[in-house]
Amino acid sequence: MTVHDTRHGLDRRVTLTAPLTLASGQMLDRVEIAYETYGSLNTDASNAVLVCHALTGDQHVASVHPRTGKPGWWSRMVGVGKPVDPARHFIVCANVLGGCMGSSGPGSVDPATGKPFAMAFPVITVADMVAVQLALLDHLGVGVLAAVVGGSMGGMQALQLAAAHPERVRSAVIIASAARHSAQNIAFHEVGRQAIMADPNWAQGNYYGGPTPSAGLAVARMAAHITYLSEAGLTEKFGRRLQDREALGFGFDADFQVESYLRHQGLSFVDRFDANSYLYITRAMDYFDLAAPHDGRLADAFKGTPVRFALVSFTSDWLYPTPESRRIVKALNAAGAEVSFVELESPHGHDAFLLESPELNRVVDGFLRAGE
Amino acid sequence: MTVHDTRHGLDRRVTLTAPLTLASGQMLDRVEIAYETYGSLNTDASNAVLVCHALTGDQHVASVHPRTGKPGWWSRMVGVGKPVDPARHFIVCANVLGGCMGSSGPGSVDPATGKPFAMAFPVITVADMVAVQLALLDHLGVGVLAAVVGGSMGGMQALQLAAAHPERVRSAVIIASAARHSAQNIAFHEVGRQAIMADPNWAQGNYYGGPTPSAGLAVARMAAHITYLSEAGLTEKFGRRLQDREALGFGFDADFQVESYLRHQGLSFVDRFDANSYLYITRAMDYFDLAAPHDGRLADAFKGTPVRFALVSFTSDWLYPTPESRRIVKALNAAGAEVSFVELESPHGHDAFLLESPELNRVVDGFLRAGE
Numbered sequence: 037m038t039v040h041d042t043r044h045g046l047d048r049r050v051t052l053t054a055p056l057t058l059a060s061g062q063m064l065d066r067v068e069i070a071y072e073t074y075g076s077l078n079t080d081a082s083n084a085v086l087v088c089h090a091l092t093g094d095q096h097v098a099s100v101h102p103r104t105g106k107p108g109w110w111s112r113m114v115g116v117g118k119p120v121d122p123a124r125h126f127i128v129c130a131n132v133l134g135g136c137m138g139s140s141g142p143g144s145v146d147p148a149t150g151k152p153f154a155m156a157f158p159v160i161t162v163a164d165m166v167a168v169q170l171a172l173l174d175h176l177g178v179g180v181l182a183a184v185v186g187g188s189m190g191g192m193q194a195l196q197l198a199a200a201h202p203e204r205v206r207s208a209v210i211i212a213s214a215a216r217h218s219a220q221n222i223a224f225h226e227v228g229r230q231a232i233m234a235d236p237n238w239a240q241g242n243y244y245g246g247p248t249p250s251a252g253l254a255v256a257r258m259a260a261h262i263t264y265l266s267e268a269g270l271t272e273k274f275g276r277r278l279q280d281r282e283a284l285g286f287g288f289d290a291d292f293q294v295e296s297y298l299r300h301q302g303l304s305f306v307d308r309f310d311a312n313s314y315l316y317i318t319r320a321m322d323y324f325d326l327a328a329p330h331d332g333r334l335a336d337a338f339k340g341t342p343v344r345f346a347l348v349s350f351t352s353d354w355l356y357p358t359p360e361s362r363r364i365v366k367a368l369n370a371a372g373a374e375v376s377f378v379e380l381e382s383p384h385g386h387d388a389f390l391l392e393s394p395e396l397n398r399v400v401d402g403f404l405r406a407g408e
Numbered sequence: 409m410t411v412h413d414t415r416h417g418l419d420r421r422v423t424l425t426a427p428l429t430l431a432s433g434q435m436l437d438r439v440e441i442a443y444e445t446y447g448s449l450n451t452d453a454s455n456a457v458l459v460c461h462a463l464t465g466d467q468h469v470a471s472v473h474p475r476t477g478k479p480g481w482w483s484r485m486v487g488v489g490k491p492v493d494p495a496r497h498f499i500v501c502a503n504v505l506g507g508c509m510g511s512s513g514p515g516s517v518d519p520a521t522g523k524p525f526a527m528a529f530p531v532i533t534v535a536d537m538v539a540v541q542l543a544l545l546d547h548l549g550v551g552v553l554a555a556v557v558g559g560s561m562g563g564m565q566a567l568q569l570a571a572a573h574p575e576r577v578r579s580a581v582i583i584a585s586a587a588r589h590s591a592q593n594i595a596f597h598e599v600g601r602q603a604i605m606a607d608p609n610w611a612q613g614n615y616y617g618g619p620t621p622s623a624g625l626a627v628a629r630m631a632a633h634i635t636y637l638s639e640a641g642l643t644e645k646f647g648r649r650l651q652d653r654e655a656l657g658f659g660f661d662a663d664f665q666v667e668s669y670l671r672h673q674g675l676s677f678v679d680r681f682d683a684n685s686y687l688y689i690t691r692a693m694d695y696f697d698l699a700a701p702h703d704g705r706l707a708d709a710f711k712g713t714p715v716r717f718a719l720v721s722f723t724s725d726w727l728y729p730t731p732e733s734r735r736i737v738k739a740l741n742a743a744g745a746e747v748s749f750v751e752l753e754s755p756h757g758h759d760a761f762l763l764e765s766p767e768l769n770r771v772v773d774g775f776l777r778a779g780e
Contacts, residue, residue: 060658159658219642219666220634226667227630229660230674234623236608251606258599259631262592267726270591276697284695286432286531288601288687292694294591295598302602315660322664323656325648354639 043176044073046099049138050175056167062158066147069172070138071095071130074114075122077177084178085120085404086169086205087113087129088186088193091260091317092309094137097129098122103308112392113185119401120185124408128176132193133168134160134317136310143244143310155241160316162189162324166196170204180204183404187211187389188356189317192324195364198345199326199337207344207407209400212353212389214360215334215367216325221355224263225318228256232311241312253311254302261301266352266385270294327367334367341368345375346403348396350388376403415548416445416498418471421510422547428539434530438519441544442510443467443502446486447494449549456550457492457776458541458577459485459501460558460565463632463689464681466509469501470494475680484764485557491773492557496780500548504565505540506532506689508682515616515682527613532688534561534696538568542576552576555776559583559761560728561689564696567736570717571698571709579716579779581772584725584761586732587706587739588697593727596635597690600628604683613684625683626674633673638724638757642666699739706739713740717747718775720768722760748775 043050052067072095077084087097087110094101098108098115114120120127131139134157142157149156173181184205186194191213198208217225235252237243262270274294278284281291290296330336345368349361358379368375380395382388389396415422424439444467449456459469459482466473470480470487486492492499503511506529514529545553556577558566563585570580589597607624609615634642646666650656653663662668702708717740721733730751740747752767754760761768 062658155660159660216648218639219646219648219664220637220639222648222664223630223634223642223666223670226662226664226670227627227634230630230671231603231606231627233660234603234607234627255599255603255606255627258595258602262595262599265592267590267592270595274591276588276591276594286434288527288531288605288691290598292591292594292598294595298595298598299602319660 044077046072048072050172052168052171056164056171058158058164059161060159064140064158067133067140067168067171068138068144069130069140069168071128071172072097072099073176074098074127075125077126081178082180082182083124083126084173084176084181085125085127086173086181086184086197087120087127088169088184088190089129089132090186090188090190091321092305093190094135095129095131096137097127101308104304109390112390113397113400119397119404125182126178128172128178130169130172132165132317134165134313134320136313139168141310142241142312142316152244154244154312157312157316159319161320162192162196163200165320166193166200169193169197170201173204180206183207183209183407185209185400186213188213188386189321192321195326196324198341198343202341202343205343207346207404209346209348209403210361210364211348211396212350212356212386214356215327215337215364217322218360222322224259225322227259229315229318231255231259232315235311238311243311248306249311250306253306253309253314256314257305258298258302261298263355264385264387266354266383268352269383269385272383334363335370338368338371338373341371341373343373344403344407345373346399347375347377348389348399349379350382350384350386351379352383353386353388355386416449418444420444422544424540424543428536428543430530430536431533432531436512436530439505439512439540439543440510440516441502441512441540443500443544444469444471445548446470446499447497449498453550454552454554455496455498456545456548456553457497457499458545458553458556458569459492459499460541460556460562461501461504462558462560462562463693464677465562466507467501467503468509469499473680476676481762484762485769485772491769491776497554498550500544500550502541502544504537504689506537506685506692508685511540513682514613514684514688524616526616526684529684529688531691533692534564534568535572537692538565538572541565541569542573545576552578554780555579555581557581557583557772558585560585560758561693564693567698568696570713570715574713574715577715579718579776581718581720581775582733582736583720583768584722584728584758586728587699587709587736589694590732594694596631597694599631601687601690603627603631604687607683610683615683620678621683622678625678625681625686628686629677630670630674633670635727636757636759638726638755640724641755641757644755706735707742710740710743710745713743713745715745716775716779717745718771719747719749720761720771721751722754722756722758723751724755725758725760727758
């Protein structure tokens with residue numbers, strides 16, 4: 037007879053009993069975490085894999101998204117017969133701190149006032165996100181992770197967890213990510229934030245219960261989306277092809293397919309994401325610089341680490357280009373860590389980590405099995 | 409005794425007497441052109457050089473800008489002792505059709521209604537801009553240009569003029585430009601347009617006399633500005649350096665220098681540019697595809713051309729990257745044209761064509777002198 041653990045399964049929540057001290061020094065009380073687990077924790081609790089999501093991801097890594105009805109955002113990587121496999125692993129995925137899918141964020145009710153935090157929510161960091169992930173693992177009875185896996189901002193969390201808490205994880209998979217946010221990446225995020233804040237509906241963040249700053253958020257998403265693709269990919273997919281017309285329209289409708297596509301990306305995003313969460317999470321990414329506490333010496337962040345690392349980058353990713361992964365690999369080598377690295381050929385830019393990629397699956401599968 | 413020609417000099421205007429038939433088929437009556445000339449037209453009118461400006465440029469190529477008080481936008485290229493030299497050349501620079509510095513554009517008064525055109529202004533193309541440039545040259549008594557010179561959208565006009573009106577120009581200098589707008593470039597423009605149109609002050613374009621959509625226009629400028637620089641240039645100039653502080657602020661002020669810089673770029677732009685003009689001119693650029701009327705065969709646009717061409721690109725320009733220039737060079741070679749091409753080393757991205765560049769000046773100077 038299987039005893040059902042109510043902590044396990046889809047669509048779970050937990051409220052932390054201890055207040056969380058953030059990197060800023062502020063305290064956050066009664067932190068909520070929305071999460072899912074897939075598979076079963078084995079008797080010695082040695083098969084847990086934490087999957088960390090990217091900027092606009094969530095806990096629905098391999099389950100249908102409740103708002104969009106779409107399959108989990110990484111069901112190509114997580115699922116039966118996939119590299120991260122519930123038949124073999126106890127898989128944990130939580131909405132990040134600052135998010136808008138159930139974990140504490142600016143849209144959550146402030147216990148002190150009974151109203152949404154809005155911009156009174158404290159500014160958080162990737163380290164704070166990881167602290168919450170670890171608290172969740174404590175709750176679930178997971179001491180040491182078999183692996184932490186993430187792409188983009190998920191990779192930042194995996195790096196942060198492995199660097200700051202090497203006693204909590206044996207292997208780390210970091211895909212299409214970086215140990216710091218570049219000036220160009222900060223610049224693109226700032227454009228998105230200014231687009232949101234320029235929307236009068238933003239109202240200094242106090243829009244809950246009223247009209248939301250959807251126009252500003254859509255613009256932010258459109259700008260960001262360009263950075264997720266590659267110039268070559270856009271040219272291949274759209275080129276200068278026209279949308280539902282034979283000739284130029286001589287107007288400001290979406291003449292070109294690429295315009296129509298971008299508008300759709302912006303509009304569909306606002307149905308599933310909170311504008312203030314977008315502000316807070318982009319800020320956390322901008323703040324991320326793993327070498328900063330070590331006077332810029334990235335290798336020192338991994339000194340003597342027993343963690344095994346696998347890094348993957350994609351040739352056409354210009355948001356987190358290969359040199360950013362190489363910089364981490366170099367630091368890990370200098371720190372004497374066990375590290376493997378592969379740059380995969382792809383025309384799909386940063387988005388490649390979310391798309392069908394047998395090579396990526398092969399790399400992650402091989403790396404995880406070698407550590408089991 | 410010199411007879412002063414009132415058509416010549418700084419801060420001139422002319423209204424075309426004949427209506428202009430646009431590429432869209434629409435007619436535009438009483439087109440106004442704001443322009444400047446520098447130097448004197450020689451007796452056989454053979455020393456005229458037309459300088460074409462980029463998206464946000466204007467006729468003040470080498471004179472102080474009346475709104476910003478700054479030197480002319482290309483005073484590094486145009487001036488005494490410079491490659492385009494009033495001691496040698498009769499230099500003409502006009503605000504483009506659709507602009508906001510005196511030439512007819514959406515902010516101009518519609519003679520039919522006595523009110524600003526706003527979005528009733530017809531959608532224009534680069535070919536329409538060139539038609540207006542030629543009408544201005546007619547007015548000035550310039551039959552055949554010694555040269556047309558332009559960077560970015562100015563290069564598009566130079567290409568269009570040389571391709572469609574080879575009898576009006578002997579030499580063309582095209583810097584950091586392209587014969588078509590790529591999908592990624594259209595995408596970035598669309599983000600800017602959506603940012604403007606999302607601003608409630610835009611009011612379907614009818615904001616003249618009231619509050620302007622400055623917040624939306626600033627966001628558009630910020631997004632565009634990132635594309636004018638290079639990742640390496642941004643890293644070199646700003647990196648992750650903080651602005652006027654010792655540590656992260658844990659807030660949404662401009663913590664990083666790059667944020668502060670971008671915000672400044674956005675805010676200062678709205679003082680000198682009209683949002684509707686931004687919509688119209690970006691649209692014209694998106695529509696530009698010199699090969700389109702020739703079933704995609706760019707070489708056919710230059711068939712049998714007697715015009716001499718010089719093309720220049722910059723290594724770090726990812727908005728109009730070197731392959732776009734090479735594509736033009738290849739087409740010109742196929743058409744049997746006289747063409748020289750150089751890719752210049754620069755960390756400054758697309759902006760390089762506006763910055764101090766002795767190599768660029770040497771190339772342009774040598775090319776112009778060889779044709780005189």
